[in-house]
Amino acid sequence: MQELLIERRSVAYFSMEIGIDEKIHTYSGGLGILAGDTIRSAADLKVPMIAVTLLYRKGYFHQRLGEDGWQHEEPAPWAVEEFMQEMGPRVKVTVHDRTVHLRAWKYEVRGITGFSVPVIFLDADLPENSEWDRTLTDYLYGGDDYYRLCQELLLGVGGIRMLRQLGYTDVRSFHMNEGHAALLTMELLDEEAKSAGRERLMEEDRKAVQGKCVFTTHTIVPAGHDKFPMEMARMIIGQRDDFFNLEGVLHDGHTLNMTRLALNLSRYVNGVAKRHGEASRQLFTGYSINSITNGVHAATWISEPFRQLYDKYIPMWQKDNFSLRYALNIPKTEVWDAHMQAKRKLLDFVREQTGTVLDENVLTIGFARRAATYKRGDLLFQDLERLKGIASGAGRFQVIYAGKAHPRDQGGKELIQRIFRAKDVLAADIKIVYLEDYSMKLGAMITAGVDIWLNTPEPPMEASGTSGMKASLNGVPNLSVLDGWWIEGHIEGLTGWAIGNGLPENPQDRNHSRDAASLYDKLERTVLPLYYQDRERFIDVMRYSIAINGSFFNTHRMMQEYVLNAYFSC
Numbered sequence: 001m002q003e004l005l006i007e008r009r010s011v012a013y014f015s016m017e018i019g020i021d022e023k024i025h026t027y028s029g030g031l032g033i034l035a036g037d038t039i040r041s042a043a044d045l046k047v048p049m050i051a052v053t054l055l056y057r058k059g060y061f062h063q064r065l066g067e068d069g070w071q072h073e074e075p076a077p078w079a080v081e082e083f084m085q086e087m088g089p090r091v092k093v094t095v096h097d098r099t100v101h102l103r104a105w106k107y108e109v110r111g112i113t114g115f116s117v118p119v120i121f122l123d124a125d126l127p128e129n130s131e132w133d134r135t136l137t138d139y140l141y142g143g144d145d146y147y148r149l150c151q152e153l154l155l156g157v158g159g160i161r162m163l164r165q166l167g168y169t170d171v172r173s174f175h176m177n178e179g180h181a182a183l184l185t186m187e188l189l190d191e192e193a194k195s196a197g198r199e200r201l202m203e204e205d206r207k208a209v210q211g212k213c214v215f216t217t218h219t220i221v222p223a224g225h226d227k228f229p230m231e232m233a234r235m236i237i238g239q240r241d242d243f244f245n246l247e248g249v250l251h252d253g254h255t256l257n258m259t260r261l262a263l264n265l266s267r268y269v270n271g272v273a274k275r276h277g278e279a280s281r282q283l284f285t286g287y288s289i290n291s292i293t294n295g296v297h298a299a300t301w302i303s304e305p306f307r308q309l310y311d312k313y314i315p316m317w318q319k320d321n322f323s324l325r326y327a328l329n330i331p332k333t334e335v336w337d338a339h340m341q342a343k344r345k346l347l348d349f350v351r352e353q354t355g356t357v358l359d360e361n362v363l364t365i366g367f368a369r370r371a372a373t374y375k376r377g378d379l380l381f382q383d384l385e386r387l388k389g390i391a392s393g394a395g396r397f398q399v400i401y402a403g404k405a406h407p408r409d410q411g412g413k414e415l416i417q418r419i420f421r422a423k424d425v426l427a428a429d430i431k432i433v434y435l436e437d438y439s440m441k442l443g444a445m446i447t448a449g450v451d452i453w454l455n456t457p458e459p460p461m462e463a464s465g466t467s468g469m470k471a472s473l474n475g476v477p478n479l480s481v482l483d484g485w486w487i488e489g490h491i492e493g494l495t496g497w498a499i500g501n502g503l504p505e506n507p508q509d510r511n512h513s514r515d516a517a518s519l520y521d522k523l524e525r526t527v528l529p530l531y532y533q534d535r536e537r538f539i540d541v542m543r544y545s546i547a548i549n550g551s552f553f554n555t556h557r558m559m560q561e562y563v564l565n566a567y568f569s570c
């Protein structure tokens, strides 16, 4: 009886990528990390969740950077059997008139009290499948649109079928983490019709399915919204006119738009920060779109020295992240000592990886995120003379970069090259390193070990951003453009500093010189003087970062909002 109760799962969380562990290469960036953090918090808080994703035996990719900064991709396979357990049941999905067999692997994410959330990884690498179909769960974000839609069909339809096979029949909320899994609605619709003894879908099925689905949209960048032409959808999904003709399934009558499908078939929809909710409401008029601001899983991203500090002064912090507000009582010298330990660890790593020796007494700026052009990783280098002037005047600083570009993102790859060029030009004045192969491990080390976390997206493109939250939890203040979560977390001079006024740049200004100028001013007049001349006040900002932002921008708080507003409401 007890077993049965524990195994009941009311929330099924579907995500194209999930960042479980450094060694399991099933994530590419923020979306996957958020999914992993969501699951870790669900486990800590005993939320009865089960998660579903694809296996990606060949992973995303390992990044190698040439002398010239050009990115090369290498395969990133990993040993599935070392981490996961194969499960018995198999399911079949018809993909472009072929039958694709799927099996499942299970990974248990265990929370602090021992409660665990199973993560189901769907795997098409079975002898029953054709050689080509066996590769369908090999690559995350690899292949063309055809490959992608096949994957999304497996995730959505295959995922629901697998859950049913595994005995999860009383799920109340199906949470689509981004639109990739939106085809799960088709399977749920079919279940409704079937249980009513009908062959064809009807409007009442749509209402019933809508009552079961929750959708989180994560971006307003157009490339983040999957769209497939009708002919391709018909070919891969099948001649399902009853589905395609149902209200809300097709956009404009001829495009399968995964975001629209999820919007139309969910009872609760949210963006991932307040500003992103607003931007999404403008982009998708006519929908009720809420916002739940993202967070990060505190215990995952806090460095060892800070973990010990919190254990000593705030013993309940892991269970109750809100209690991090008491960080204001931790003696400043201990905050600084913990920070310096994290910084030394990072600088040691930098020396081992790059041969560059950075000075632990120099203000260190960190910037690590996907090399996507809207994140403007090179904004710092708009005016190299000005930058040199700041370093020789207001105070020295050094910069640590990391981040992968998507293999087909030419602009992102060129962005990395521009950073390399600036690095060479500035070599005599400002030390800059670019660490290869950004990953969870690197992310944790960099966000904890630098003195300032820099964030320069083009507003309003950064839906939330989460790396700055990791920095806050480690007492690292943010210096950031007012976009995404920072609009909510920013208190000038108290939790960090703003760059610019949060409005989009004048489109005529190709150099983005307004935000660059603001960045230089803040660095020169505020951040460097504070760091070098008023360390006490600088440590105040570190403590407020933890107390005000660390205590709030975590996935424990976020999960509580999903539970209250999305999963168990209605």
Ligand SMILES: *Cc1c(COP(=O)(O)O)cnc(C)c1O
Pocket: 028, 029, 030, 031, 033, 368, 369, 370, 438, 439, 440, 443, 444, 464, 465, 466, 467, 468, 470
């Ligand atoms: C935290 C993290 C991200 C997301 O960072 P953003 O600030 O949202 O861009 C991406 N990749 C890795 C490896 C991370 O640890």
